[in-house]
Amino acid sequence: MKDTFTHQGMRKKLVETLSRKGIIDKNVLQAIGKIPRHLFMDSGFVDHAYVDKAFPIAADQTISQPYTVARQTELLEVKKGDKILEIGTGSGYQAAVLLEIGATLYTIERQNELFKKTKLFLPKLGYKPKRLIFGDGYIGLQSEAPFDGIIVTAGAPFVPNPLLAQLKVGGKLVIPVGENVQIMTVFLRKSDTEFEKEEYGEFRFVPLLEDKN
Numbered sequence: 444m445k446d447t448f449t450h451q452g453m454r455k456k457l458v459e460t461l462s463r464k465g466i467i468d469k470n471v472l473q474a475i476g477k478i479p480r481h482l483f484m485d486s487g488f489v490d491h492a493y494v495d496k497a498f499p500i501a502a503d504q505t506i507s508q509p510y511t512v513a514r515q516t517e518l519l520e521v522k523k524g525d526k527i528l529e530i531g532t533g534s535g536y537q538a539a540v541l542l543e544i545g546a547t548l549y550t551i552e553r554q555n556e557l558f559k560k561t562k563l564f565l566p567k568l569g570y571k572p573k574r575l576i577f578g579d580g581y582i583g584l585q586s587e588a589p590f591d592g593i594i595v596t597a598g599a600p601f602v603p604n605p606l607l608a609q610l611k612v613g614g615k616l617v618i619p620v621g622e623n624v625q626i627m628t629v630f631l632r633k634s635d636t637e638f639e640k641e642e643y644g645e646f647r648f649v650p651l652l653e654d655k656n
Contacts, residue, residue, distance in 0.1 A: 446479040453493035454480070460495050461513050468517040474543035475513055480506075482568065483534040497647075501556050504649055506534040507596060511646055513540075518617045518629050518643060519592045521546050528587070528609065530580035531596035531651065535561040539570045541594070548572040549587050551580045580651060583609045590614055598625040598648035607638060619648050 458476045466472060481492035483506055491498060497508045515537070521527060523545030532538055532552035538561075541548050550572050552558040558577040565572065576584065580595070581603045588609035595606070595618040606616055610632040619625030627643040 446482070450479060450481055450493070454478075457493040457495065457509055461510055464495075464510055466510070466513045466517055468513075470521070470544045471513050471516045471540070474516075474540045475509060478536070478539045478543060479568070480509070480536060483536045483539075483564075500534045501554075501560060504533055504554060504557060506536055507648070511648075512537050514627065514643070515594055515596070515617050516540055516544070518627070519594055519615055521592060525591040526587075526589075528584055528590045528593045528606075529596065530583075530593065530606070532561050532575060533557060533596060535565045535570070537594070537596050538565060538572060538575075539568065542570045542572065546592075549574045549576070549584055549590075551576045551578050551584065553577070553579055581605070585609060592617070595619065595651060596648070597651035598622075599651045602628070602630070607632070619646050623647075 454476050458472050481489045484492055484498055495509050497505045500506050521544050525546050527541055527546040527548050529538055529550040532550040538548060538550050562575050583605040589611040590609055591611055591614050593606050593616045598619050600622055602618060602620060610616055612632050612634060614632050616630040618628050620628045624645050625648050627646050629641045631639040633639055
């Protein structure tokens, strides 16, 4: 698990690319500049780790494009100590970004192979979510609600109501909504019954799957 000067230089270039693409949150850029993304990928893809692209990981899933990770995190507006729920732990890269920024993180993964791998891997890099759970992201995590923010890292054909219900007033849900192409959508909870919705363009994600286990 080496992080060389070459890797660090590649990360610096990636951060410059993300800045040019419009990411302005300094905390997000710093996190991406620090986290060794190549360690989250199969060794065959290491040369591509700091290219702004998504790549395959285990269980037919992908590690999201760095721009997507940065944009979702920026839209979530995470402050140090915020209680965040992540739906779709995947490789753990998005989780590492949130933890690096200072989130108190709860994260759910429904692919058992990925869950087991990431649960062992994240602590080795010094990243420790409050809880990493094997389960169905559609139902959220009622036992720990409400959350300051919820981030969904897979394409959702619809917005699961439990996720909206588990937001604090003033909290945000960042979720890509759609079947083949997703619209990045942010819901801000204004009151017990009122939500403000904004859309931020098209993205492509692997689908958010309901728990079949």
